Amino acid sequence: MTAAPPTPSVAFRRETLAQLARWFHHLRREPFNVVFTLTQPILWMLFFSSLMQEAKLPGMAPGTPYRDFMTAGVLTFTVYGNAMSGGIPLLFDRENGFLTRLLATPIARSSIVAGRFLYIEAVALAQTLLILGLAALLGVSVRTGVLGVLGIVLFGALLGLGLTALSLALAMWVRHHGTFFMLLGTLGLPLLFCSTALAPVDAMPTWMRWVALANPMSFCVDAMRPLVLGGGSFGRYVLSAAGLLAFDAVAVWVSVRVLKGKLA
């Protein structure tokens, strides 16, 4: 019954698309999972920015409303939440035996990762546009126009790549989903606070400044912020892209090592 196996590249494409379709079926059946990941960024956008409306932090350009300043941070945090939770369904597939069933088919193991990755990136794109829409309703416009929006999507995808890779590896590595959720919950806020998402580095104590400068979330925020507010430089974007690419390279390397062992 099995047809002659297609060439490896055709097989990989078909297998990836089949698995991508599976995740979209899940989205159709359980849309609240995606909506839920949007709740936190929206709450930050509504409440925290209102709270800090009058804030004048060192390093903030004079006259910049805090809501405008914070938009890039919320976008980055959305990418973080979506990408880091990307491994959860794979973790459940592993725990309920579906992954074993999948691995018993003659598919390329990489298609499991590719299908999930494409899905997360697609959702991240939709969420980014939704947040930008919400920001626009609150009076924040992207001053660099359509190109700026494209840039925001691109930098979000670069951060999402590395984080998704780490999330998928973590989903394969932890023994139990409780550990995964504990790590996710523990890492989220410190990474957010120790980044430039909510405040410029000039407003941070020295130790925090060093962490923020090395935090991949800051690379993303530092590129997205001038795209929202205007006034960015080419060098700034190149530096951020280089930092994110370096982070992606390390994350993908770690992930491949873990996944190769686990997806035998």
Add this chain to the structure above:
Amino acid sequence: MVEVANAPAIRVTGLVKNYGEVHALAGLDLEVRRGEVFGLLGPNGAGKTTTVKVLLGLLRADGGRAEVLGLDVASAATEVRRGVGYVPQEITSDPYLSGRENLRFFARLYHLPDPRARSEEVLRQVGLEDAADRLAKTYSGGMRKRLDLGVGLLHDPELHILDEPSLGLDVEARVRVWTHVEELRKRGRTVLLCTNYMDEADRLCDRVAILDRGRGVACDTPSALKDGLGGDVVTLVASERDGAPPPDWAKLLGGLPLVRSVLADGLRATVAVEAGDRALPKVLEATVAASVPIASVSLLRPSLDAVFLRHTGRRLAEGAAAPAPAAGGRRG
């Protein structure tokens, strides 16, 4: 690489797999012929699932060699998976997909020429057409197991590996699984059936290997395994006739083929025989020919449980007791 047509369906030699200090497989040897239903019988932890995972290339063995359909699993795992339909112990259909979507999903992963048409065929085969558009999470346990069996049928593989397929199912669902295995046999497919249900192995399998602590301790047809324990026992009770002496059981039955010994006790005879299913007709023919009226007759056969006890010194886990279907004969 192509599969070797005349090779056994499965050949395992000296297979070793350790999890730290635990020896899951301790030098397992196994050969499954093409077209047979072969049972791997053993309690939980005997090494059945580990064997299956090695055969599918999902676990790397620490020693020994495993060949499936003539292919070395270690070097040709993808080709092996193409020729095997695997139904795992757990229910693994995706609960958020409908029955139809589950089948189409896997049909696409097997690169079938027409995934939609093939999924419809399989839906009919496993009797899920009416529930095809319901989400799998709304199915009963038996329906989900049927869906899993359907996934194993999609690419019509030469070899089917069913790992504890009736575990946790009710009687009706269990009978359906058995019918499924019988149909595979009729179509000439090879089946490796892992089970810790004695009656399941006895009824379905052409040959059975008994596994204990990662080693095969016995392998033969269920009949031969049971005969190896010393045969079956036929008990005859003659009707009482006024003034007539009891039959001379030793003279009547002692010389018959397959009869090992006769213990006479008045109207009752306890006859030790080899292969009770073949010996019983001969015993009855002899008594009828001698015009001995029979009040009752019974055949007692040793169970595979007794075989397991003989070879391992232990009984199969109490948990292996399964719901018994009301109808259905026994093989062997």
